[in-house]
Amino acid sequence: AQSVSQHNHHVILSEAASLELGCNYSYGGTVNLFWYVQYPGQHLQLLLKYFSGDPLVKGIKGFEAEFIKSKFSFNLRKPSVQWSDTAEYFCAPHTDKLIFGTGTRLQVFP
Amino acid sequence: KAGVTQTPRYLIKTRGQQVTLSCSPISGHRSVSWYQQTPGQGLQFLFEYFSETQRNKGNFPGRFSGRQFSNSRSEMNVSTLELGDSALYLCASSLLYSPVRDTGELFFGEGSRLTVL
DSSP, rough: OOEEEESEEEEEEEEEEEEEEEEEESSSOOOOOOOEEEEETSEEEEEEEOOOOOOOOOOOGGGGEEGGGGTTTEEEEEESGGGGEEEEEEEEEESSSSSSOOEEEEEOOO | OOOOOOOOOEEOTTTTOOOEEEEEETTTOOEEEEEOOOOOTTEEEEEEEEEEEEEEOOOOOOTTEEOOOTSEEEEEEOOSSOOOEEEEEEEEEEESOSSSOOOOOEEEEEEEEEEEE
8 A cells, every 4th residue: 555754754954055845655556756845834735746858847836856666755854945945845756646644744934 | 716625624523423524526526535634644545435435444433434426516424423533624625636637636624623522
């Protein structure tokens, strides 16, 4: 059965710090990979996605993620975070259904 | 265009009661998925409907059920409510059905927050 693990449950950073959120999944077949974000008081929305091709994908607001097939990983990165990036981030591999990790709560302080 | 609409937004029930939640997908979207969101558990997949048929189901007891109508609107029902059913229930719609590669993103509603006392 497919599963997903997000290693960081709560991350606290200062503005301009670099961010990397870990995501590992387990599934032997073809998988599409997503990161979703939930800003305070808002609904979930897509941050970025990987289907095929270049394993380094770019999303909205300067976020990017790298798919490393050999490590079953899809880590999310941003070189310099802003206060407005405070949100909860969910990694979501998709096989026959979309499953979500438990989420990482990111707090960015000015 | 209008987003995914879920009703009611908030509701309070007592143990043993049943509840029905409604979801109207984005116009033209034929797939509707339901998720349960709780602190610490994240989002857990409940089920997915496409063309009025349940295509996929998560690991929830039979008390959780759903259906989809011909206009793609969907409802989910929870019978014999338990305290642990307190959660935010999210509905998401998409154009295509899950097993199709490059299925695209899910568009989420704001959720129905259920409190069971």
